[in-house]
Amino acid sequence: MKITFLGTGTSQGIPIIGSIHPVCLSRNLKDKRLRSSVLIEKNKKVFLIDCSPDFRYQMLKSKNKKIDAIFITHEHQDHIGGLDDIRPISLNKSIPIYGLGRVLKNLKNRFFYFFSEKLNTAKVSLFELDQFKKFFFVESFKIFLLNVWHANLPILGFRIDNFAYITDASRIPYTTINDLKELDILVLNVIRKKSSHFYPFTLSESLEIIDQIQPKKAYLTHISHLLGFHDKIQEKLPKNVYLAYDELVLYSS
Numbered sequence: 610m611k612i613t614f615l616g617t618g619t620s621q622g623i624p625i626i627g628s629i630h631p632v633c634l635s636r637n638l639k640d641k642r643l644r645s646s647v648l649i650e651k652n653k654k655v656f657l658i659d660c661s662p663d664f665r666y667q668m669l670k671s672k673n674k675k676i677d678a679i680f681i682t683h684e685h686q687d688h689i690g691g692l693d694d695i696r697p698i699s700l701n702k703s704i705p706i707y708g709l710g711r712v713l714k715n716l717k718n719r720f721f722y723f724f725s726e727k728l729n730t731a732k733v734s735l736f737e738l739d740q741f742k743k744f745f746f747v748e749s750f751k752i753f754l755l756n757v758w759h760a761n762l763p764i765l766g767f768r769i770d771n772f773a774y775i776t777d778a779s780r781i782p783y784t785t786i787n788d789l790k791e792l793d794i795l796v797l798n799v800i801r802k803k804s805s806h807f808y809p810f811t812l813s814e815s816l817e818i819i820d821q822i823q824p825k826k827a828y829l830t831h832i833s834h835l836l837g838f839h840d841k842i843q844e845k846l847p848k849n850v851y852l853a854y855d856e857l858v859l860y861s862s
Contacts, residue, residue: 615667618642664691681708683764798831
């Protein structure tokens with residue numbers, strides 16, 4: 610299984626428009642972060658987790674030309690804002706989109722023209738995940754649901770084989786921690802070293818979760834400029850924990 614990080618930044622990306630913060634001015638390409646999203650490729654199928662506002666640019670950079678399914682963690686703009694740009698790859702084949710019923714209702718309101726018989730702008734099909742307690746199937750793939758919280762909002766993470774992806778979380782229930790055992794790769798969000806509000810995870814909180822789960826390797830994503838410079842933070846992380854960066858490619862069994 611091939612995993613490509615299309616973006617690893619938080620909702621504003623890095624650099625932030627007009628910011629003179631040192632990280633925003635960094636010349637290190639690993640400090641340049643588009644909004645968070647990943648591509649998963651296995652057995653010639655391509656799955657997308659979240660569709661950020663940078664989706665068009667991300668797909669052009671990755672040179673990927675198709676999407677077989679989209680999994681949505683939640684309905685915030687930085688996770689769905691690029692859906693309009695699926696039009697060129699959805700006209701010949703309908704793309705299934707999976708998410709909580711609340712999230713799909715939001716998509717139908719925002720992208721109402723997708724569902725107009727007159728406009729024919731994109732072909733998508735929506736599949737609610739509320740009815741599934743543990744997992745669902747896409748093609749022949751078993752996709753495990755990971756229930757987490759973004760402040761007071763229930764959102765989803767996803768596990769495929771020994772790879773799991775969680776973003777924008779501020780709390781992970783004990784039952785979900787148990788569903789994350791025996792991972793080769795865990796991707797988890799981090800926003801900054803310290804936080805003035807209660808979401809999402811700070812660096813110490815993310816490292817504590819990783820220590821509970823004990824994956825072989827963990828990668829941090831959904832990163833803000835306030836975390837600091839990529840290289841300096843990486844030097845201080847445990848040996849099996851890494852900062853993800855845009856266009857990073859991983860492989861998992």
